[in-house]
Amino acid sequence: MSRTLQLTVPPNASKVRLDKFLSQNLENSGTKAEAAQEEASEDNVEEELCTDEAACSKASSGISREGIKRLIAKGLCLVNGKTCTSASAKLKTGDTVEIELANEESGLVPEEGEVKIVHEDADVIVCAKEAGLTVHPCPSCPANTLIGRLYSRYPELGAMGGLRPGIVHRLDKETSGLLVVARNERARLFLTRAFAQRQVRKIYLAIVAGKAPETGSCEMSIGRDPVHKTRMACVPLSQGGREARTTFERLWVAGDESASLVRVHIHTGRTHQIRVHMAHLGHPLLGDATYAPTPIASLAPRVMLHAFSLTVPHPSGSKDLSFTLFPPEDFLACLQRLSFATQTLVVTGNPGSGKSLVLRMFARLGIPTISADELVQGYYRAGGEVSEWLCRRLGSDILGQDGSVDRTELMAAFSRSPDLRREVEELCHRLVLGDIRDFFASCQKERRKLAVAEIPLHFECGWHKGAFEPAPLALGVRAPLATRKTRLSATRNWSEEKIETIEHWQWDEDKKLSACDLVLDNTGDKNALAKGLEEEVLPELARRREERSAGMRAYFQRLLREPGSQERS
Secondary structure: OEEEEEEEOOHHHOOOEHHHHHHHHHHHOOOHHHHHHHHHOOOOOHHHHOOOHHHHHHHHHOOOHHHHHHHHHOOOEEEOOEEOOOOOOEOOOOOEEEEEEEHHHOOOOOOOOOOEEEEEOOOEEEEEEOOOOEOOOEOOEOOOEHHHHHHHHOHHHHHHOOOOOOEOOOOOOOOEEEEEEEOOHHHHHHHHHHHHOOOOEEEEEEEEEOOOOOEEEEOOOEEEOOOOOOOEEEOOHHHOOEOOOEEEEEEEEOOOOOEEEEEEEEOOOOOOHHHHHHHHOOOOEOOOOOOOOHHHHOOOOOOOEEEEEEEEOOOOOOOOEEEEOOOOHHHHHHHHHHOOOOEEEEEEOOOOOOHHHHHHHHHHOOOOEEEHHHHHHHHHOOOOHHHHHHHHHHOHHHEOOOOOEOHHHHHHHHHHOHHHHHHHHHHHHHHHHHHHHHHHHHHHHOOOOEEEEEOOOOOOOOOOOOOOOOOOEEEEEEOOHHHHHHHHHHHOOOOHHHHHHHHHHOOOHHHHHHOOOEEEEOOOOHHHHHHHHHHHHHHHHHHHHHHHHHHHHHHHHHHHHOOOOOOOO
């Protein structure tokens, strides 16, 4: 099988050898539609960024200079309509050169491997390209290509010749998604024109770094990076850049705003367009070792880009073909990793209920914990924020010999001035809230499954109404008032009056426990409490974590099937 290409010798090629002229110009030969294929091509094809021009020419045409010489020697080349068998023949301006490209010279061979076919008819094949598969041979990837696998299944593709028969647009090696391939020369020319005239609509899904705007666009021209020749960059038109336009909308943002899922529409088809434009906007793609900083590139095993939707006119003139393709598992898994949230738990209860003991039990299990009571004790110690504030307000008499707040003097001051108690409470609450937020944030950063904070006044402070994001679960520890009084008297030497005073500052136990998500009974001994924690609380927390994970997966599955129909953040 073969095809014939025709070239006209321009003034700057006068007196050039026939074989050299063909070698230099073959990749730009043929009809205007063929030349427009480069204009229409999207994303990366390795030979476009190859710095070896000879290798690029060979990869694009599929024929080496020696191969061209053999075609000439076989009499497959005409100059001004006459057979020319001399590779060294000198050409003149205006000469017409025709060469018959035999498929056996192309070097394309059938390859084993699966290709998911989304649609096929007499003119086109729409397939799902897997990530890691190069579209067609090039110097850096001469084998294991999509076109090689298709050639094995559709041998008629060889009639179009070259190393990329039927390829009218391309996807980067690491990009997954929809790709349309022409099945014959007529369809190839039609589709190439359709891409060049921007009659094809392409929608991508990308996972990018940071909190992307709800909507955005970039119209910076794109060209080869002037410093790093194997990369593309935003380059002014005056310096060789080519017009490029990308628009996007945000579909989802991670809770810590570390990444976003965006739906991208490319209105032009420049090499690495999405990757270059999103990096220029400050939101490089996760997994992109070329355009993203190393910490962002390391967040995914590949470039998180998927060709989700493709609408293309059919060569027969019938109605447009339109397809969508759900992203592969690695894309969904990346989103799930990004949606990870440390499960946060607040342990609360009235004085003497045993919440501090429960907190220590969590800590012994290796679970990170923090105590509001211990934080407050630190604020009251010498040099602590509250002790210094009280000293400025009431004088040094409020401090004991060690420089910490004298609690007896403080309680007396509270009795004399209820306003003072409220001011100290507000200061302590503000400090505690900030420290516990920081604690939860550090656990999230460390990707800890569970983090527990003991907060006696969680409900009284109103912190259950949005003080934490996401809202933590609340575990209430139950113990009858009589039991709690006995414990407080024995362990803390609290008087009946002090117990009643502090109890009065808090919610009634029944009200507090009814507001909790879980309740742990502490009417027995420590062994019974530990058993309740192990057999009731921990399994329930694990069940809720699994439920959330399954819920997030289902959410992403819905979102990715119909991107744009769900909430965007």
